[in-house]
Amino acid sequence: MSPRLVHTAEEYAVALAAHEGAGHETYRADDIPARLMGRGCRTHGVEIQIPIAEFKATGDLAAFQAATKRARQTSAC
Numbered sequence: 001m002s003p004r005l006v007h008t009a010e011e012y013a014v015a016l017a018a019h020e021g022a023g024h025e026t027y028r029a030d031d032i033p034a035r036l037m038g039r040g041c042r043t044h045g046v047e048i049q050i051p052i053a054e055f056k057a058t059g060d061l062a063a064f065q066a067a068t069k070r071a072r073q074t075s076a077c
């Protein structure tokens, strides 16, 4: 499987929010030598990665958390 590479903290948050909760078997998919962090979902056969430098440059954890919160609200029933 080839990981999907994203380039902003927000894009990363939205991609991960789609694979959280019951029914998604997720795992860390970091590639430390390549300076990438990521997560995968075994249930759906996907891996999402972001260069750590781009994550930090596009808002870091604050932007990630805000986007995660928005994505959860949008996908809530």
Ligand SMILES: [Zn+2]
Pocket: 018, 019, 020, 023, 024, 025, 041, 043, 044
């Ligand atoms: Zn999934």
